[in-house]
Amino acid sequence: MTIELTNITKRFGAFAALDGVDLRIADGELLALLGPSGSGKTTLLRIIAGLDWPDGGDVSFDGENALARGAGERQVGFVFQHYALFRHMTVFENVAFGLRVKPRAIRKDEAGIRARVKELLDLVQLDWLADRYPTQLSGGQRQRIALARALATEPRILLLDEPFGALDAKVRKELRRWLRSLHEEINVTSVFVTHDQEDALEVANRVVVMDKGKIEQIGTPGEVYDYPATAFVHGFIGESVVLPVNVTEGRVWIGNQPLNIAAPNVGGPSKLYVRRHDMQVGSESIGLRGAVRHVRSFGAIQRADIAVCAGGNETVIEIDTPRDHALRTGETVELHPRRYRIFAD
Amino acid sequence: MSESAIAFDSGRVVVRSEPWLARVVIIGLTMLFLTVFVVLPLVIVFAQALTHGVVAYLAALAEPEALAAIKLTLAVAAISVGLNLVFGLIAAWAIAKFEFPGKTLLITLIDLPFSVSPVISGLVFVLLFGAQGYFGPWLQSHNIQILFAVPGIALATTFVTFPFVSRALIPLMQEQGTLEEEAALSLGASGLQTFFRVTLPNIKWGVLYGVLLCNARAMGEFGAVSVVSGHIRGETNTMPLLVEILYNEYQFVPAFAVASLLALLALITLIAKTILERHLDEGRQVRDH
Numbered sequence: 001m002t003i004e005l006t007n008i009t010k011r012f013g014a015f016a017a018l019d020g021v022d023l024r025i026a027d028g029e030l031l032a033l034l035g036p037s038g039s040g041k042t043t044l045l046r047i048i049a050g051l052d053w054p055d056g057g058d059v060s061f062d063g064e065n066a067l068a069r070g071a072g073e074r075q076v077g078f079v080f081q082h083y084a085l086f087r088h089m090t091v092f093e094n095v096a097f098g099l100r101v102k103p104r105a106i107r108k109d110e111a112g113i114r115a116r117v118k119e120l121l122d123l124v125q126l127d128w129l130a131d132r133y134p135t136q137l138s139g140g141q142r143q144r145i146a147l148a149r150a151l152a153t154e155p156r157i158l159l160l161d162e163p164f165g166a167l168d169a170k171v172r173k174e175l176r177r178w179l180r181s182l183h184e185e186i187n188v189t190s191v192f193v194t195h196d197q198e199d200a201l202e203v204a205n206r207v208v209v210m211d212k213g214k215i216e217q218i219g220t221p222g223e224v225y226d227y228p229a230t231a232f233v234h235g236f237i238g239e240s241v242v243l244p245v246n247v248t249e250g251r252v253w254i255g256n257q258p259l260n261i262a263a264p265n266v267g268g269p270s271k272l273y274v275r276r277h278d279m280q281v282g283s284e285s286i287g288l289r290g291a292v293r294h295v296r297s298f299g300a301i302q303r304a305d306i307a308v309c310a311g312g313n314e315t316v317i318e319i320d321t322p323r324d325h326a327l328r329t330g331e332t333v334e335l336h337p338r339r340y341r342i343f344a345d
Numbered sequence: 346m347s348e349s350a351i352a353f354d355s356g357r358v359v360v361r362s363e364p365w366l367a368r369v370v371i372i373g374l375t376m377l378f379l380t381v382f383v384v385l386p387l388v389i390v391f392a393q394a395l396t397h398g399v400v401a402y403l404a405a406l407a408e409p410e411a412l413a414a415i416k417l418t419l420a421v422a423a424i425s426v427g428l429n430l431v432f433g434l435i436a437a438w439a440i441a442k443f444e445f446p447g448k449t450l451l452i453t454l455i456d457l458p459f460s461v462s463p464v465i466s467g468l469v470f471v472l473l474f475g476a477q478g479y480f481g482p483w484l485q486s487h488n489i490q491i492l493f494a495v496p497g498i499a500l501a502t503t504f505v506t507f508p509f510v511s512r513a514l515i516p517l518m519q520e521q522g523t524l525e526e527e528a529a530l531s532l533g534a535s536g537l538q539t540f541f542r543v544t545l546p547n548i549k550w551g552v553l554y555g556v557l558l559c560n561a562r563a564m565g566e567f568g569a570v571s572v573v574s575g576h577i578r579g580e581t582n583t584m585p586l587l588v589e590i591l592y593n594e595y596q597f598v599p600a601f602a603v604a605s606l607l608a609l610l611a612l613i614t615l616i617a618k619t620i621l622e623r624h625l626d627e628g629r630q631v632r633d634h
Contacts (some may be wrong), residue, residue, distance in 0.1 A: 051527050072533040086523035088546040098532035101542070131512060 001064050001189050002027050002046060008057035010043055010213075018054065018212035019045040022025065025191060030183045032204035033193045038234065040195045040213040042161055044079075049078045049159050061156070076248040077150030077188075079160040083142045085134035091145050092130040093122055098153040120148040123182070140171040144178075152185070161190035164199050176203050197237045201225060209233050231271055231343035239276040241317040243288075244310050245342065246270065252342065255310045260286040261337070266344040274337040277318040281333045288335040290317070295327050302327060306335070371483045386632075394601035405599035406606070413579045414587040414603065420495065421583060422563040425503040428561050430552070433510025438544075441510075441518030442526070452515070458507050467501050467572025493575030498583065501569040506559045513555030516547055517625075550624040555622065561614040567608055 003025040015094045018040045025031055033041040046052040048059060050071035058065040066074055071292040084096050095117045099108055108116065121127040126186040134142055143163065150158060163173045163179065180203050183190055194200050200207045201221040209224055209232075217229040228234035235242065246253040247270050250263045254272075264270075281304075285294050290308035293316065297303075300322045304327050319335075321327065395402050405411060439445075440452060458466060472478050474491040484491060491497045512589035525547065529539040544550075567585040574581040582590065584603050 033568075050530055051531065071527075071531045072535070076531060078528070078531040080524055080525065080528060086525055086526040086528070086543055097529070101529070101532065101538045113565070149532070197507040203415070 001155065002190075003066075003189065004060045004063075005048070006058040006343055007045070008044065008047060008054045009052050010040070010047065010052065014089060015212045018047075021057070021210075021213070021215055021270070023208060023215065023218070028187050030199035030203065030205045031191045032207045033191065033208055033217075034195070034200040034237075035198060035210035036195055037134060038212070040209040041195075044210075045159050045161055045191060045193045048157070049076050049232070050074050051078070058217055062100070062321070065174060066195075075153070075156045077155035077158045078334075079143070079146045079150050081162040083134070083146040085142060085146060085149070087134050088135075089136070090130065091121070091126070091132050091137070094134065094145060095148045095152050097149060102153075109247055114139070116152060120152055123151070123185075138171075139167050139296075140175055143175060155188065156330055158188050158190040160190070162194055163192050164200055165194065166195065172199075199236070209236065211236070217271045228273075228341065231250050231273065232342055234273040234343070241274045241276055241279050241319060243272040243274075243308060243315055243317065244269070244313075245264060245272045245329075247342065254288060254308070254311075257287050257309075259288055261340065265341045266342060270342050270345045271345060272340055272342050274340045276318065278340070279317070279319050280336045280338055280340040281319070281321050281325060281327065282336050284336050285334045286336055288337075289332055290335055292327050292329055292331050295329060297323060305334065306334070308335070323333065358581055367438050373384050384481050386606055390601055393501050393597060394605040397598050401598055402602050402605075405602040408599065409604055410579050410582070410587065410601065414584045415606070417495070417498070417580075417582065418564050418584045421499050422560055424499040425506055425563045426556055426560050428503050429507055429510050429573035430556060433508065433514060433555060433559075434552070436511040436517055440515050441521075455508050455511050458505050463566065464572060465570030467569035468496055468502050469504075470501050470569075470573050492573055493581055494580070497573040498570050498581060501573045503567050504568050506562045510552070510555035510560035511561065513551050513558070514548055517551040518544075521547055530538045550621055552623060554618070554621045561610060564595050564610055565591050577587065581623055 003023075005021060005023040005025075008018050008021040021044060022038070026152060033044060035041045043052060047054050048066075050066070050069065050073075053067070061074070070076075086097065090098070091340075096113050099113045099116060102108075110176060117130075118127065123132060124147060126144055126148070129137060129145070134145070137145065143166075147160075164175055167175060176199065179192075187203070192199075192203070201224075204221060207221055207224050208218050212234050217224050217233045218231075219227070225238055234240055243254060244256060247261070247263050247267050252259045252261055252263050252270075252272070265306065277279065288308065290306040293305040293307050295302055295304045300323060302323050303318060303320050305316050305318055308317060327333065392551055394405075405414075436451070436455060438613045440448060448576065471492060473480055474497065475481050491500070498611060525543050527537050534542065564583075565585060565588075566583075571586060571589075574583065574586060576582060576586060576590065576591075584607055588600050588604045588607070591603065
């Protein structure tokens, strides 16, 4: 099912949670809403689910106005951040809930419900936990039961709020892979919210980067990582080295030192963004140099703090270089960005 | 290292041994106080009731006046507990699950019956429904009897016991939040289905706890009921009122016999309360898990 959001706004008091958001989600997509806390991503997800209502804008499912329908009538499966499993019900009854509350006319009989719950518990590979209570499960198990419960009523969209948020690193990795393969298996349009770039880049087909209630960039994981559209996206995704520069007369200046790199189409005070692993230490001079302040080595790389003079101020950047070129504290080195972006302030 | 460990250990011994005497004195004083002011009176109630033997005790309770008082007390308690169960649930639901202006004021108002003297609570109803009250003439012309009758007693009792159920539920429901209800709604449950299948099972021990305390107070209420009852023997005397009347007439065995029933109610309430608190604690631990 396709979801179309048009000019969605939502305020909480003076705070604009969503500030004119337009988004089209294609059928069968696995989409990530990525952003820091307060960026409006969870509010957007709740609006799609019908748990919150926008102050303005339209939500349509396959061209039909979804705002005319309540949460229960949208055929949306919602997986809550802390799962919100019914604590007084067994795993089986949790999964069966959506089937049991259907109007009598369209409700399955008891055998039908049992068969469907069994099918879902098999799908999430937890059929052996049917008689347990939520408190007797681990975090990863609860997450999968919450998913089974949301899928029981065959929703047309699956929405997940921070699906990996409360899990430790190892379980998180497993569950990411599992969620991807589950999506390939059932192929229902899915949207998940996360503040963790790895979650978004590893799992989603498409990533929506949000900040302060607005969409900053929409693209594949590769696109948002390699071609960040804004300074925010560059800074938020991947690890960046940021230097204050000035662009005048088609040249890039750091302090009063011109840099031998192509100037972008912007002018005035700007920021030079370089991925940490794209900043090389070498003999090739572009006019960017700094003093090594501190070096630490682990694995295949050494990480160095390098102080770069930018006019009167000094900016300390952290870069990774291969260990074969040993850096010494105190020496001055030439810095050479392999790839970079310049964004006006 | 070992030296400092020893010094630390001996330090602890000193700290532990000093308040030993203080502990004994404090615990002893508490026990003494409880014995004199709580246990002894309770024992005396039963002892007085049974001074002329079990037969006299049972005969006193079988008196028509006593039976009428017991019946009235049960009926009034049933009405006020029933009403407060419904009001309390609605009030707790409103406060715990919704944000609205005036919420703090509402929370304060719920506690009003606790902070006001029961006599005032009774007088309020006299002022409203009495012959000279606001609704008095209208009620008289329609031949509706509220004061000096069961409705008045039930109203006063309901007023006095209003906070119990909502007080027991508000913190519990606030702590549980609205996530499970939202989950139920998004799974297609209606409002009523959500209430009966999700909300109520989660607060059932809290509801029982509130009902229990509400009931104990409803049966034992004296002040407010005394003002509105009119003390018509065999008709508008509840058990606490009857105890006072009998005592004032020097009928000690019947007075204490009825009083012993109220004392028994208190003991049962206490035991049930302990059991319920254990369930509530377990629920809390489960949530913290």
